[in-house]
Amino acid sequence: MTVRRCEERGCKDKDGNCLTNGTDGLPIQCVGPWVEDKYFFLEQYLNASREARRKFADEGNAVFIDLFAGPGKCIIKNEKREIDSGGIRALNRNEAPFNECFYFDISKANVLALKKRSDAKSTCHVRCGDSNVLVKELVEKLLKKRYRYHFAYIDPFGPDGLKFKSLAELARLGRMDMLIHFPIGAIKRNLNHWLRKEDTILDNFLGTHIWRERIQKVGRDKSYKVMVDTFKEQLRNIGYPEEGLKLAASDGSIDSELPTVPVKNTKDVNLYVLILASKNPLGQKIWSSIIKMSPNGQRDLF
Numbered sequence: 001m002t003v004r005r006c007e008e009r010g011c012k013d014k015d016g017n018c019l020t021n022g023t024d025g026l027p028i029q030c031v032g033p034w035v036e037d038k039y040f041f042l043e044q045y046l047n048a049s050r051e052a053r054r055k056f057a058d059e060g061n062a063v064f065i066d067l068f069a070g071p072g073k074c075i076i077k078n079e080k081r082e083i084d085s086g087g088i089r090a091l092n093r094n095e096a097p098f099n100e101c102f103y104f105d106i107s108k109a110n111v112l113a114l115k116k117r118s119d120a121k122s123t124c125h126v127r128c129g130d131s132n133v134l135v136k137e138l139v140e141k142l143l144k145k146r147y148r149y150h151f152a153y154i155d156p157f158g159p160d161g162l163k164f165k166s167l168a169e170l171a172r173l174g175r176m177d178m179l180i181h182f183p184i185g186a187i188k189r190n191l192n193h194w195l196r197k198e199d200t201i202l203d204n205f206l207g208t209h210i211w212r213e214r215i216q217k218v219g220r221d222k223s224y225k226v227m228v229d230t231f232k233e234q235l236r237n238i239g240y241p242e243e244g245l246k247l248a249a250s251d252g253s254i255d256s257e258l259p260t261v262p263v264k265n266t267k268d269v270n271l272y273v274l275i276l277a278s279k280n281p282l283g284q285k286i287w288s289s290i291i292k293m294s295p296n297g298q299r300d301l302f
């Protein structure tokens, strides 16, 4: 029954969840198969960085933050598979596990579901609200504890969920790696609309207006590069040093020095790009190494 509904158009509720609950009776997010690429790279990074994280984890100092957590499970449209979300995958780590996990979501239904799905772990803090607001309080709290390692998974549906000022808040924490879903598909779809207005969702997402004059200068067909380069510049402005970002591009078509992973939908159209921001050159080195591996095991795909 669940799967039949998921094959229909418009099968999602207002929170992006399937109209029918998962097999555990809780809400479940309705997604396309490309979501697994995102999880692949998240898990690869968490695995590959475990030794670097271990000295913090052993002291109780490794912190995971998920600003757009969802209900904890997804169902792949047209397939009968229910899979764990990124946040639950981060939680279930055997080696160098995170000692504390903070999850935010704006949907009450998602928060209730995630609380139940992460119930066994007392180190999980799940809160309902706009993460752009909640992040300030969280950072104030985390700043009081010294010598900690933080990893933030930032996975909004589109640019409307995230404001760049939230990344700037997170960047106040010294050791802060961020894996960011950069929704290039949604940006390209809405670009003409946002170009005609001021102070738009895109201005808030990028945290600057400079993209407008850059697009006017180079043309809309270069919007991909303008967006990624502007974002990279913004990351440098909040303390992510050039030496951490300046490594070979994973996708020549972006023509940017910021290593990224393009995640495609089934029609092979770029939906979003994953960007790893680390203040530590080791973080970028690990990322550059793992993005050479594609989810189906081929090397040097990008």
Ligand SMILES: C[S@@+](CC[C@H](N)C(=O)[O-])C[C@H]1O[C@@H](n2cnc3c(N)ncnc32)[C@H](O)[C@@H]1O
Pocket (backbone or CB within 6 Å): 015, 016, 029, 067, 068, 069, 070, 071, 074, 084, 085, 086, 087, 104, 105, 106, 107, 110, 129, 130, 131, 132, 155, 156, 157, 160, 161, 162
């Ligand atoms: C792409 S889904 C998250 C998927 C999940 N991270 C995963 O790994 O499967 C985006 C989530 O962000 C939530 N959301 C949207 N706007 C938000 C906001 N301003 N603050 C917090 N959560 C928000 C939505 O309810 C949705 O659950």
